[in-house]
Amino acid sequence: MIQLATSSERGCPIQVIPGAPPGGKSIKIVAQILNEKDLSASNLRFIGQRFDLVLTMYPFKHVSDALRQENPDITILLFNNPYFAFGEKFWGSSDSPEIIAPDWILLDEDGEFIPYGGPTYEGINIDQSNIPLMDIRNKEWQKYFASQTQKHIIAGNMDGVFIDTMSEEIPPFALTKDNSFPAGYTASEWKQANYDLLNEIRTQLQGTGAALYYNGISNPPGLVGGAQNKGFIEITDGTAIEAFSIYLSIDSSEMAKRWYLEKSILQDMQAVTDLNKGLVVEVYGETDSLEHRIFALSSFLLLQNKNTYFYYTVRNEAGALKWRPEWYTDLGKPLGKYVRDGDILMREFENGQVYVNAGTDTAQIALKQTYEDSQGNPINKLTLQPLTGSLVVK
Secondary structure (H helix, E strand, O other): OOOOOOHHHHOOOOOOOOOOOOOOOOOOEEEEEOOHHHHOHHHHHHHHHHOOEEEEOOOOHHHHHHHHHHOOOOEEEEEEOOOEOOHHHHHOOOOOOOOOOHHHEOEOOOOOEOEOOOOOOOOOOOOOOOOEEEOOOOHHHHHHHHHHHHHHHHHOOOOEEEEOOOOOOOOHHHOOOOOOOOOOOOHHHHHHHHHHHHHHHHHHHOOOOOEEEEOOOOOOOOOOOOOOOHHHHHHOOEEEEEEOHHHOOHHHOHHHHHHHHHHHHHHHHHHHHHOOOEEEEEEEEOOOOHHHHHHHHHHHHOOOOOOEEEEEEEHHHOOOOOOOHHHHOOOOOEOOOOEEEOOEEEEEEOOEEEEEEOOOOOEEEEEEEEEEOOOOOEEEEEEEOOOEEEEEEO
């Protein structure tokens, strides 16, 4: 979940729905605060009133207090990353020197540091185009990162930590220039180092009540086998599904949409909800079209429970604070699990129903009574194109 730009940077105002009161909704929504410009009093008030889970790089007590003043039940997680040599700057201390020991840096066989070359975090005041990566196998780095995480969670009155980009397999950005493993590393050592780091954080957080989330168990299109990083869920409190991060939009092709429904939701999300763990589902779209947003949200709602949170953004606005009208839909509590009739998946809620067409043909669905669709239009039948969804309320 690497941020490209925020709404305030891009000149996009936060979208407020006229006449719609804060709170009272049944869909839990995620906000990200990854840029200092998003810490204004008006933004914090807006976030606290409308969002349920906040991922923030800024472990400041006054930020948490402002959010909780609007919503005492809000969950606030410290957003962080153990792979990058940001030092104290990733804990919001933008004027502090980096505290990185030389032997904590990831090196190639020639003894040169391996620079990060992927998308950048916009919120950090540092040149990230040539920043060293960390050797997560180093025990001292593991202890330092874990202890700093614990310290800032407590100081910032936060509910836990969200560790970004955790991967059992070595990511492309951590390979050398000739695509080799870092010096001394094997595939098994990289995997074990990530488990050791998560266990060290888990140890440091014992007794604090703080939750440990990681990103994520995303199953990118074309992956053979089970969900990536699924083993991490056993030692953590929650995870994330990115569909499909900033690299591919779910509306880029029929294959991507089908993968999102059948793999990301019905397989990966199901695996997490079966364990009663926390889950953030982040969906990236090429466009902000209502059809694609409703399909993504309807699919999510098939498995929604009290521990699941939703987020949709346009791919080039990752992290933007933008509210979408359908998030106010008050479906009430689910009345059971989703059911499947051929290609149609449906779930009943106290105040409405959710439908998804998983097939390749257009489906006609007669409703038992008149409902309202996501735009407030009265409706007594549905026409669902392939790989589309609908939420209807009484």
